[in-house]
Amino acid sequence: MNIAVIAHDGTKDRLRGFIQSQLETFKNHSIVCTKSTSKIVNEFDLKVTAVESGPLGGDAQIAAQIVNNEIEAVFFLRDPLGKHPHEPDINMLLRLCDVYQVPLATNFKTAEILLNYFKNL
Amino acid sequence: MNKIAVIAHDNFKPNLLEFLKDKKSWFFGREIVATGRTASFLEDGDLNLPLIHVNKGSDGGYLQIIEMIKMKEVSIVFFFRDANIVQPYHEDINQLLNTCDLENIPLSTNQAGAELLIIGKIRMEASEQAQSKFNTK
Numbered sequence: 001m002n003i004a005v006i007a008h009d010g011t012k013d014r015l016r017g018f019i020q021s022q023l024e025t026f027k028n029h030s031i032v033c034t035k036s037t038s039k040i041v042n043e044f045d046l047k048v049t050a051v052e053s054g055p056l057g058g059d060a061q062i063a064a065q066i067v068n069n070e071i072e073a074v075f076f077l078r079d080p081l082g083k084h085p086h087e088p089d090i091n092m093l094l095r096l097c098d099v100y101q102v103p104l105a106t107n108f109k110t111a112e113i114l115l116n117y118f119k120n121l
Numbered sequence: 122m123n124k125i126a127v128i129a130h131d132n133f134k135p136n137l138l139e140f141l142k143d144k145k146s147w148f149f150g151r152e153i154v155a156t157g158r159t160a161s162f163l164e165d166g167d168l169n170l171p172l173i174h175v176n177k178g179s180d181g182g183y184l185q186i187i188e189m190i191k192m193k194e195v196s197i198v199f200f201f202r203d204a205n206i207v208q209p210y211h212e213d214i215n216q217l218l219n220t221c222d223l224e225n226i227p228l229s230t231n232q233a234g235a236e237l238l239i240i241g242k243i244r245m246e247a248s249e250q251a252q253s254k255f256n257t258k
Contacts, residue, residue, distance in 0.1 A: 094230070098203075102234075103229070103233050103238075106222050107225050
């Protein structure tokens with residue numbers, strides 16, 4: 001399965017711990033990340049493809065992959081307290097997940113439960 | 122037991138009804154809270170699960186659910202969202218999503234995610250049960 005993983009700066013530290021705790025499940029899937037998120041995911045031995053960073057259009061690139069049916073789930077660990085110059089891209093990504101019915105986790109608890117589904121796939 | 126919040130935009134109300142009927146055995150015995158028109162639609166569709174009604178979305182229903190989330194009364198949110206409409210109370214919707222993320226509450230904004238969340242949740246509950254049985258032996 002192709003899983004998109006994006007973490008905002010405010011959640012990147014938690015992402016590291018999260019991947020560590022779910023490493024066995026992540027190993028069975030390919031991961032698409034925005035550039036700065038990929039630096040964290042690459043600390044682990046995982047299949048990772050990086051697109052541009054969010055402000056340079058990375059969210060838009062992942063959104064395009066959703067439109068092309070290339071992504072099975074999106075883990076978008078956003079920081080609702082942060083301000084982002086690419087807010088329209090973020091909303092576009094969230095919206096397209098709902099248009100194309102792609103499972104989306106916007107926080108760690110949701111991601112953890114969804115990974116229970118992806119465990120044995 | 123914490124509440125489960127269910128909300129559906131008009132186009133997806135029938136989908137939510139089917140979803141709940143399909144998973145009825147999991148929802149049975151859990152407190153379900155729904156915004157006004159969603160709750161009426163589910164009751165008219167013979168869901169036969171007890172529902173707590175809050176106001177309809179345009180009358181602050183989202184804000185009532187947000188309050189419940191902040192009071193730690195909600196354990197999961199199923200929101201069947203129609204991404205092709207914009208409502209005058211759009212800001213309430215964004216605030217609901219933000220509150221879920223700040224409080225780290227499981228949330229799905231579409232049916233595909235909701236189906237997987239339920240499966241994931243059932244697996245987690247099963248392993249927790251097995252664990253607690255093991256511990257008491």
